[in-house]
Structures are given as C-alpha cells and as structure tokens.
Amino acid sequence: MTADARSILAQLEVVERERAARSMDPALGDTVVALKAYQQRRFAATYGDLLLSPRYAPAARFFLDELYGPRDFSSRDAQFARVVPAMVRLFPAEIVSTVQTLADLHALSETLDTLMARWLQGRTIDRRAYVDAWQHAGDMAQxxxxIALTLKVGSDLDRLTRKPLLRGALHMMRGPARAAGLPALQAFLEVGFDTFKAMGGAAEFLSTVGGRERAVARALFSTSVDSASVEAALGQLP
Structure with missing residues (x-):
C-alpha cells in the first residue's frame, strides 16, 4: 500500500472512531447533529452576501453543503475506506492530493465537533453555549x-480547473469509479470542479472566506462567555 493510501486511511479511521463513540452514546450523536446544523446556519449568516452573488453563490453553497453541513457522509467515507488503494491507482496524483486534504479536514472537523458536543450535551445550543464549547474544545492552532485545510480544498479545486485535460479525465473515470465503488467521491469531485470552474477564479472568494473565518475564530476565543457584550460581539452566530 502506498504512503498516500495509508495516510488517507488513517484519517478515515479517526472519523470512524468519532462515529463509533457517537453511536455508543445516542445523546452525544444527537448533539453533534444539532451542532453541525447550528454551524451551518452560522456559515449562512456569515456569507449571506456570497450566497446571493451570481458569481460566488454556487461555491458558497458547495462549502455550506459539503464542508459545513449536518449531512451524513458515512456512505462516502465507507466508499473511501473500502477502495482507497484502488482510488490512489485510478485517480491522477493531483486529485489524490485533494482527497488527502479533504480527509485531513474531515478528521479534524469531526474530532473538534465531538469535543464541542460533549460540552453542549443537555444544553440548548445558543451563542453563549457555543462560545463556551468552542473555548473548551480545541485551541487557536487547531x-x-x-481554516487552512478548508481553504486548501478550495484552492486545489481552483487549481485543477486550470487543467482542462483533468476535467476530461474525470469524466472518463465515471465508469471505472462506479465499478470500483466510488460514485460519491466521483460526484463530489465533479461538482467541486464544475463549481470552481464556473466561478472564473477563486482568489477573491477564498480570501473572503479566510478573512471572515479567522475573524470569527478570534472573536470566539477572545469573548468572555459571561460578558454582557457577548451577543453584540458575536452577532454572526445564530
């Protein structure tokens, strides 16, 4: 097995451990789903202008649905884990690198979501509860x-759109990908590729996302849960 395959599988094993912990504690699992829904609403509030932009709305929606939402990705992850060695052989190296970044992001996000959900269990998820959980689960470096991994997924997709032969290769891989048990991965890559291609350059979009996400993270870490100004300071939180 190649180093790429081992690395992707290691991240998927992290995700599976998080899912196993939630399945053993249904209350924790329900809290994670509620947390993900809350975070999706936060993203929609932070990027309301991009979601209304003819140019940027599809990419913002792609991030909202594929990276921030409460959707169950277990089917896609199971496909990954089952056929990672075949995927590494089938897909071009540049696409494998993008999948590696996605796996790294997925593992980190699922780990942090579980940690936050443990602090939120039994509580209504509002601004104050969210700030409290955020500050107790993870640190600024994590x-x-x-954020950096999220932006790299976007920049990788943007870079791939500048290589027309890759889109053709991706199209020709539909049959082999389906036969190998990779239809969900194939669909993710095609939608991401087409979305970023239609945007005509992602530099401004990714700069906006990076700037706003870092500003939100700083505010969440610096705001006191007991402060009377917490509501004003974190107005982007639902």
Missing part, C-alpha cells in the same frame, strides 16, 4: 489548521 482552528487555524481547520
């Missing part, structure tokens, strides 16, 4: 890595 959140910066999460």
């Amino acid at each position: 959140r910066e890595r999460q």
Whole structure:
C-alpha cells in the first residue's frame, strides 16, 4: 500500500472512531447533529452576501453543503475506506492530493465537533453555549489548521480547473469509479470542479472566506462567555 493510501486511511479511521463513540452514546450523536446544523446556519449568516452573488453563490453553497453541513457522509467515507488503494491507482496524483486534504479536514472537523458536543450535551445550543464549547474544545492552532485545510480544498479545486485535460479525465473515470465503488467521491469531485470552474477564479472568494473565518475564530476565543457584550460581539452566530 502506498504512503498516500495509508495516510488517507488513517484519517478515515479517526472519523470512524468519532462515529463509533457517537453511536455508543445516542445523546452525544444527537448533539453533534444539532451542532453541525447550528454551524451551518452560522456559515449562512456569515456569507449571506456570497450566497446571493451570481458569481460566488454556487461555491458558497458547495462549502455550506459539503464542508459545513449536518449531512451524513458515512456512505462516502465507507466508499473511501473500502477502495482507497484502488482510488490512489485510478485517480491522477493531483486529485489524490485533494482527497488527502479533504480527509485531513474531515478528521479534524469531526474530532473538534465531538469535543464541542460533549460540552453542549443537555444544553440548548445558543451563542453563549457555543462560545463556551468552542473555548473548551480545541485551541487557536487547531482552528487555524481547520481554516487552512478548508481553504486548501478550495484552492486545489481552483487549481485543477486550470487543467482542462483533468476535467476530461474525470469524466472518463465515471465508469471505472462506479465499478470500483466510488460514485460519491466521483460526484463530489465533479461538482467541486464544475463549481470552481464556473466561478472564473477563486482568489477573491477564498480570501473572503479566510478573512471572515479567522475573524470569527478570534472573536470566539477572545469573548468572555459571561460578558454582557457577548451577543453584540458575536452577532454572526445564530
């Protein structure tokens, strides 16, 4: 097995451990789902202008649905884990690198979500509860890595759109990908590729996302839960 395959599988094993912990504690699992829904609403509030932009709305929606939402990705992850060695052989190296970044982001996000959900169990998820959980689960370095990985997924997709032959290769791989048990991965890559291609350059979009996410992270770490100004300071939180 190649180093790439081992690395992707290691991250998927982290995700599976998080899912196993939640399945053993249904209350924790329910809290994680509620947390993810809350974070998706936060993203929609932070990027309301991009979601209304003819140019940027599809990419913002892609991030909202594929990276921030409460959707169950267990089917896609199971496909990954089952056929990672075949995927590494089938897909071009540049696409494998993007999948590696996605796996790293997925593992980190799921780990942080579980940690936050443990602090939120039995509580209504509002601004104050969210700030409290955020500050007790993870640190600035982990959140910066999460933001950086999110941006790298976007920049990788943007870079791939500048290589027309890759889109053709991706299209020709539909049959082999389906036969190998990779339809969900194939669909993710095609939608991401087409979304970023239609945007006509992602530099401004990714700069906006990076700037706003880092500002939100700083505010969440610096705001006191007991402060009377917490509501005003974190107005982007639902």
